[in-house]
Amino acid sequence: MSAAGPPQGARPPPGERREATQGGHHTTAASAPTTAFLLAHPAHFLALGFGAGLMRVAPGTAGTLLAIPLALLLRRYTNDIGFIVTIVALFVAGAWAAQVSGRNMTDADHGAIVIDEVVAFLIVLFFVGDDWLRIAFAFLLFRFFDIVKPSPIRNLDASLKNGFGVMLDDVLAAAYTLLVLALWHRLFG
Numbered sequence: 001m002s003a004a005g006p007p008q009g010a011r012p013p014p015g016e017r018r019e020a021t022q023g024g025h026h027t028t029a030a031s032a033p034t035t036a037f038l039l040a041h042p043a044h045f046l047a048l049g050f051g052a053g054l055m056r057v058a059p060g061t062a063g064t065l066l067a068i069p070l071a072l073l074l075r076r077y078t079n080d081i082g083f084i085v086t087i088v089a090l091f092v093a094g095a096w097a098a099q100v101s102g103r104n105m106t107d108a109d110h111g112a113i114v115i116d117e118v119v120a121f122l123i124v125l126f127f128v129g130d131d132w133l134r135i136a137f138a139f140l141l142f143r144f145f146d147i148v149k150p151s152p153i154r155n156l157d158a159s160l161k162n163g164f165g166v167m168l169d170d171v172l173a174a175a176y177t178l179l180v181l182a183l184w185h186r187l188f189g
Contacts, residue, residue, distance in 0.1 A: 032056060033105060033112050043100035046093060046115055053112035063114025064143060067121035068135065074122075075130060083126055090119045091167055099163030108161040117146065120170035124177050134181075141180055145173035 038048050048054060052062040074083045094115035102108040121142055128134045149157055149169070153176070157169040 033110075037104075041100065041104070043097040044104070045097075047097035047101035047113045049114035049118050052118075053114040059111055059114050060117050060146060061143060063117035064121045064139060064146075066114070067118045067125060068139075070118065071122055071125035072130070080126075083122075087119060087122050087126065090115070090122070091171075094119050095163040095167045097163070098166040102161075102163065102166065108163075109157070109166050113166060116167045116170040119167060120146075120174040123171065123174045124181075127178055128181065137184075138177055138181060141177040142173060145176040146170060149173070150176065 033048065033054065035054065038044050038051060038054060049063040049066050052066045053059045055062040074086055097115055098113050101113055102110060124138050124142055125135065128138045153169050153172045156165060156172065160168065
């Protein structure tokens with residue numbers, strides 16, 4: 001390997017840790033991003049959920065929780081069409097942001113990338129509504145499916161290592177969540 005290292009975006013050989021630049025600071029792929037990294041590029045700011053991804057413990061949970069006030073704002077200031085358009089726009093922008101940020105962190109699905117949880121849980125909240133008990137139950141279900149990754153989520157997560165794949169596996173977790181909620185509603189009212 002040359003002194004310059006592998007090309008940008010290349011995966012390091014097994015056992016070797018590659019450095020990535022975080023707003024002038026270098027960090028290894030296994031390191032958590034910094035505030036400087038968050039603010040260094042608009043894609044980082046979006047992908048890291050406006051800072052929620054900087055949480056040292058459970059950043060995915062923080063990203064999921066971020067969706068709740070966003071959904072409440074969308075319900076208050078827009079209609080269903082506006083809510084859906086926002087979800088679609090955030091999905092597209094999130095795929096781009098996850099792609100850029102994953103490449104810059106040398107980890108396509110780094111745990112700090114939480115825009116996927118935000119968008120996927122917004123989908124769930126669109127259908128769940130404003131009832132706090134339903135929101136809490138949906139939150140627990142979504143986190144379960146996002147963490148456990150039942151098939152085909154696990155297969156997709158393993159095979160699609162790009163921004164679109166990062167977003168799509170959480171949308172599938174949202175679909176599982178909505179399916180369980182629909183079955184619960186049908187069986188138990």
